[in-house]
Amino acid sequence: MPSPAGPPVEAGTLCCPPLTERPLSAQEAETAARVFKALGDPVRLRLFSAVASHPGGEACVCDISDVGVSQPTVSHHLKRLKEAGLLASERRGTWVYYRLEPGVLAEIGRLLASGGAA
Amino acid sequence: MPSPAGPPVEAGTLCCPPLTERPLSAQEAETAARVFKALGDPVRLRLFSAVASHPGGEACVCDISDVGVSQPTVSHHLKRLKEAGLLASERRGTWVYYRLEPGVLAEIGRLLASGGAA
DNA sequence: CGTCTATGTTGACGTCTGTCGAATCAATCT
DNA sequence: AGATTGATTCGACAGACGTCAACATAGACG
Numbered sequence: 001m002p003s004p005a006g007p008p009v010e011a012g013t014l015c016c017p018p019l020t021e022r023p024l025s026a027q028e029a030e031t032a033a034r035v036f037k038a039l040g041d042p043v044r045l046r047l048f049s050a051v052a053s054h055p056g057g058e059a060c061v062c063d064i065s066d067v068g069v070s071q072p073t074v075s076h077h078l079k080r081l082k083e084a085g086l087l088a089s090e091r092r093g094t095w096v097y098y099r100l101e102p103g104v105l106a107e108i109g110r111l112l113a114s115g116g117a118a
Numbered sequence: 119m120p121s122p123a124g125p126p127v128e129a130g131t132l133c134c135p136p137l138t139e140r141p142l143s144a145q146e147a148e149t150a151a152r153v154f155k156a157l158g159d160p161v162r163l164r165l166f167s168a169v170a171s172h173p174g175g176e177a178c179v180c181d182i183s184d185v186g187v188s189q190p191t192v193s194h195h196l197k198r199l200k201e202a203g204l205l206a207s208e209r210r211g212t213w214v215y216y217r218l219e220p221g222v223l224a225e226i227g228r229l230l231a232s233g234g235a236a
Numbered sequence: 237c238g239t240c241t242a243t244g245t246t247g248a249c250g251t252c253t254g255t256c257g258a259a260t261c262a263a264t265c266t
Numbered sequence: 267a268g269a270t271t272g273a274t275t276c277g278a279c280a281g282a283c284g285t286c287a288a289c290a291t292a293g294a295c296g
Contacts, residue, residue, distance in 0.1 A: 019163075019166060019167040019170050019171070019223075020167075020170040020171050020223070021171055022167075022171045023164060023167050023168040023171055023182070024163060024164050024167040024168075025164075026160065026164070026185075026186065029160040029161070029163040029164045029167070030160045032163055033157070033158055033159055033160040033162075033163045034158075036154045036155075036157035036158040036163070037154075037155070037158030037159070038158075039151065039154035039158070040151055040152075040154040040155030040156075040157070040158040041151055041155070041253090041254080042144065042147040042148045042151040043147070043254085044151075045137075045142060045147040045150055045151045045154070046141060046142050046143075046144065046147045048137060049137040049138075049140075049141050049142040049147070050141040050142075052137050052138040053137070053138050053139055053140050053141055060272090061272075061273065062272070062273090064141070065273095067144075068144065069254085069255070069256085070255075070256055070257085071272085071273070071274090072255085072256070072257080072258095072273090072274075072275080072276095073254070073255055073256070074273090075273060075274050075275085076254080076255085076274090076275090077254085078273095078274095079274085079275095080253095091262080091263090091273090093262095093263065093264080094262080094263055094264060094271075094272060094273095095263095095272070095273085096262095096272080096273065096274090105137075105138070105230050105231075105232040106232060108230050109227050109230045109231065109232075112223050112226050112227045112230070113223075113227070114223040114224060114227075159283090159284080161284085178242090179242075179243065180242070180243095183243095187284085187285070187286085188285070188286055188287085189242090189243075189244095190243090190244080190245080190246095190285085190286065190287080190288095191284070191285055191286070192243090193243060193244050193245080194244090194245090194284080194285085195284085196243095196244095197244080197245095209243090209292080209293085211293070211294080212241070212242060212243095212292085212293060212294065213242070213243085214242080214243060214244090
């Protein structure tokens with residue numbers, strides 16, 4: 001495998017019907033698993049939650065980097081979340097701001113829908 | 119809609135407020151990440167989806183073990199899903215049946231709730 | 237009892253992942 | 267320009283993870 005992470009997941013293309021609808025195909029599972037894997041680390045989950053819950057919908061790295069690991073590690077995890085299509089980043093002057101990729105929460109929620117809604 | 123005379127907190131359930139409500143603590147993230155990590159593997163995701171979408175709500179290993187890996191590997195992944203509190207298993211005669219741990223989908227969904235549905 | 241089928245467990249091996257320190261890039265301030 | 271602060275990249279290393287073959291266990295059936 002040349003590319004370790006594969007192409008980034010585009011927003012809105014999370015694929016796949018709800019997990020309860022039918023068994024996922026190999027390719028669907030590959031795509032969806034990338035998102036869950038990104039959330040499957042405590043540090044990343046805290047970073048994601050910090051961004052998601054930040055007033056204004058975005059946070060600069062300096063605001064969320066107090067998660068008990070070094071700054072390079074924070075940067076590494078933010079990159080992973082970005083590659084998974086969960087976060088987007090933008091540099092404004094000195095600081096880099098991260099915010100949720102729009103729709104991701106709903107997408108994942110739909111994947112886990114047990115058929116209740118609608 | 120929490121029950122007024124709420125029943126005792128069930129053990130093994132998911133913890134944590136929605137990710138968007140406030141930054142997760144280290145311990146909360148540790149707990150929640152375990153679930154996402156369990157779903158963060160393509161094979162496990164397929165197994166989980168196969169069980170979740172199976173008529174009757176349960177499936178024996180023989181019904182879902184065609185995911186392209188060896189039988190020991192399937193067994194290993196089912197164990198991981200069980201340890202993460204996502205699946206439950208029961209032996210009935212020759213076969214072992216797996217089904218969703220009740221409420222898990224809703225729990226994870228609540229974690230990802232963006233505040234819309236209520 | 238012995239054997240066959242269905243699952244789970246063990247041990248080993250290569251790969252992926254999380255982590256850090258050091259170096260590097262980016263923008264601001266004196 | 268040089269110095270300072272914020273953020274990413276690089277290089278390296280320990281530990282976790284996915285995988286399989288071989289072995290072990292559980293129940294069914296003759």
